Amino acid sequence: MYVIKVKGVAKIPDYVQLRDEKFTLLAYFRVDRPDRSLEKVGLGDKTEYIMQKIKDLPFGQILKLDI
Structure with missing residues (x-):
């Protein structure tokens, strides 16, 4: 699984993308x-680790991430 942190601009907040091995958005x-x-x-049980x-x-x- 892959994690990408995206910086927001102006009124758009920061976002996170979780993607699988084929880079499909999860x-x-x-x-x-x-x-x-x-x-x-x-x-849900891995929220603390991911964050x-x-x-x-x-x-x-x-x-x-190796989950």
């Missing part, structure tokens, strides 16, 4: 509101 959510989106894709990785990730970079 989830797209605001950095400050991950709960429902992660639960929908079955990662810690996102917090340290610079905008525009791709990070591979």
Whole structure:
């Protein structure tokens, strides 16, 4: 699974994209509101781990997560 952190501009907030091995979009959510989106894709129990990785990730970079 891959994580991409996207910087928002003006009134658009920062977003996170979760993508699978084929780079298909699994989830797209605001950095400050991950709960429902992660639960929908079955990662509700990994929210804390994913958000810690996102917090340290610079905008525009791709990070591979082994989940």
